[in-house]
Amino acid sequence: MPRHSRDAPREEYLLYNPAFLSLLLRRSSEGFERERTTVGMSTLLAYVAVSMSLRIDMRSALTMTVASKLGTWTNDNAKVVTLIAPTCTALLPYLNNALMFGLNHRIFTLHHGRLHPTDQGPKKTISGVTSEVQDCQKAALYLGRWFALSGSESTVSALLGVRP
Template sequence: MAVIDFLSREERNLFNPAFAGLLVTRAVQGHEQDNSPGCHLLLAVLAPVMAFTAPVRAVLPKNVSSTTVNWIERESAARVHLRQAAPVLGPLVREGLLLSLRAGVLVLDEQHLVRSTGRVPKRISGDTLEVTQIQRASLFLGRWLSRAGDLPTIFTLLGVRP
């Protein structure tokens, strides 16, 4: 039974592979704003999981120069929420990633994702404020986590497994 089967109708409308794929693409887009093309696959999955998790999204830093260590010390409850949400949201985000790869929105080069040009508009929009906020959070997380250090350290600090 898929993870999506356990969600309510409202949650299924938000937590679907197409939207998850868009969030992966937004994370890659954010990563590319500050780095060369090629967002690590694990970072591109972690960012949408964090963006989907409302208690985490609500306390994200306002600036990409904020350090991950200081944020985790300040927002220890976010770590708990993320650890609870990751096992449920991780498979959904991976489904979205596969959908984006099959649709040609993203291209996988070894362990790095690159956006195809012109497939997703740069302007973030959505039918609801929450949809827009989640996309902005994923874009931000793509930028912020790319500055946070090596991936094993990031996952360890956040208390989640790849």
């Protein structure tokens, strides 16, 4: 389990805690299921969505409209795209921890490698103590929707430069 030094910045500690990352995993899976109701979101795409939603440079590059074409966005934001895979790799231990936290607290379920939000999770209304917490949740929800509309898992992950 990853540990945070007491010397780590408070914001970093709060962003990477399992409860918050579980919430973002749930938000991304909610967005995905809003568009593709029966499939569930792959853990790979959920991890990518959360990783992107945590970085302000990635959030600010998002169009926040699901009508945008992912291929066009990746071409227009090549510098941001090069940061996605290393960010996912760096966050992997935290995301694995968050996945277990979310499953243990029934925030979502996992069936055949796909996340499904449960009825027991947080309110659908996005709220948070800071605007950054709210922005991360909005981005995770949006990315879940966008990925669901952008093609297969292999297409989306290839466009974003990530591999399982």
